[in-house]
Amino acid sequence: MEKSTYYNPADLAKFGNITEWQAEMGNKFFGYYAEVFKEGALTEREKALIALAVAHAVQCPYCIDAYTTDSLQKGADEAQMMEAVHVAAAIKGGAVLVHGVQMMNKAKELSM
Numbered sequence: 713m714e715k716s717t718y719y720n721p722a723d724l725a726k727f728g729n730i731t732e733w734q735a736e737m738g739n740k741f742f743g744y745y746a747e748v749f750k751e752g753a754l755t756e757r758e759k760a761l762i763a764l765a766v767a768h769a770v771q772c773p774y775c776i777d778a779y780t781t782d783s784l785q786k787g788a789d790e791a792q793m794m795e796a797v798h799v800a801a802a803i804k805g806g807a808v809l810v811h812g813v814q815m816m817n818k819a820k821e822l823s824m
Contacts, residue, residue, distance in 0.1 A: 717773075724774045757786040764793055765800035 731738030749759050760783040767775030783793050 719773045721774075721777060724777060727774070755786075757783070757788055760786045761788055761792060761796045764788075765796040768797050769800040769804050 728742070731742070749756065749763075754762070760779055763775070764779035764783050767779050780793065783796075
């Protein structure tokens with residue numbers, strides 16, 4: 713029995729179709745996107761690993777699938793990919809925790 717999810721993996725292949733309803737902005741996005749992922753100060757493999765980490769932080773299943781594939785194709789191994797995911801988890805967890813300072817400040821203010 714096939715598991716049903718809200719996200720349809722087949723929709724990832726339709727990403728390019730977003731230009732159908734707004735060609736000008738869609739084409740600008742894809743031009744920018746292509747430029748960003750070209751080799752520069754960072755290798756294409758490094759950029760794929762960054763994208764994989766960000767995909768996990770923003771919880772995009774399409775991006776996770778795409779950048780898992782891309783990372784492997786660009787030579788990353790499983791340990792590097794998991795380490796990238798842990799970096800994302802640490803940053804996201806830290807971002808949640810640092811906002812605890814705001815809560816502490818407000819609680820102290822209200823307790824005075």
